[in-house]
Amino acid sequence: MSPMSADALADLLADARAGVAFTGAGISTESGIPDFRSPDGLWTREDPRDFSFRRYVASPALREQAWRRRHALWQDPPRPNLGHFALADLEAEGHLAGIVTQNVDGLHADAGSRTVVELHGSTRRVTCIGTAPRAGTPQGCGFTASHAWAFARLDAGEADPRCPSCGGIVKTTTVSFGQNLWPGVLEEASALVERADVVLVIGSSLSVEPAASLPRRAHRAGVPLAIVNAEPTPLDDLAEVRVRARAGGVLADVAAALPARREASA
Ligand SMILES: [Zn+2]
Missing domain, CATH: 3.30.1600.10 (SIR2/SIRT2 'Small Domain')
Structure with a gap:
């Protein structure tokens, strides 16, 4: 199976019991929220x-x-899109322990995700x-x-x-330029990532520190990394699964494929 497909991603997540999704602007562009860095x-x-x-x-x-x-x-x-809802499903089904997000739009909670660490605060x-x-x-x-x-x-x-x-x-x-992260937030995110059995990066160019260091650290600790992003990222070579696409459709496919995989392994 190609490591570049939504199928490979579903396989990886089917076995996950404490996955962590790390999300950036790319998951919210489909909700009409502009990405700061894209052209x-x-x-x-x-x-x-x-x-x-x-x-x-x-x-x-x-x-x-x-x-x-x-x-x-x-x-x-703005309203949550398929990508936000798929991640809420993955948490409800016990594959994800939580989400660490760079976004400030609150759409993960709107979609029903319960454990969400907002690295950059909330608007x-x-x-x-x-x-x-x-x-x-x-x-x-x-x-x-x-x-x-x-x-x-x-x-x-x-x-x-x-x-x-x-x-x-x-x-x-919201954490503005020149403003320090809120106390305790990075620790909260690190604690989730330290317990993770899979780290799934979605819609982040992984260009902003210290946020981008979390997936890097997980990889160093031997945790498999999957990346869904429309553009290449600096961590692509470390990823077990890469899907070069927008998040919504891919995540909806993955969430839809998981019940059959659970039945097959039961
Ligand atoms: Zn006051």
Whole structure:
């Protein structure tokens, strides 16, 4: 059997009892969410510096713009696609222990996945980062809420909603450029990967550190690696199974093929 097929991937996952899926932007493009790095990605239309933590803290105008844009975007919320649903199925059927994602869209949880580590935070949660946080580290009072809270403040006429407890700046929990990862998140992801019997990389170019080091470390520990991505990745040569395709169709095929394999091995 070709190591390049969805069949080979189904074989690998059929035996998995603690697989970990590592997902990137490529799994959400089919939900209409732009990929930052692809040729027609967000960077061609936005200034990356606008997304830096330092500028968010420094510029009320930029914060107002960010809230306006986000509010408009979520008027018509993105929905999970076949790839997200297939991963939720794989977890429900006991093949996956969880998902480590670079995405901030919350679509894995929407699809029904239960164990999801969001390495780069979420655009669906907001939190107080304090009045003058420095050096990429939020220094909030602990206030946190759904982004719906912020949208309600905008609807009530506040352009740059402030923390109701301490008056601090409010930001989504998305990790911006120049912002440190949230404490404990990398440890949580590492713990999942350390117990993994398969690591399945989906829709990630594996170009962002430290996130990309997780699959590399799993491979070094002898855990089989599978990669589903439309483009080549730096770890392709290490992968037992590679499928050069968009995620949705491949994962749906794999999830559909697994019940028959379970029956055959029962
Ligand atoms: Zn606060």
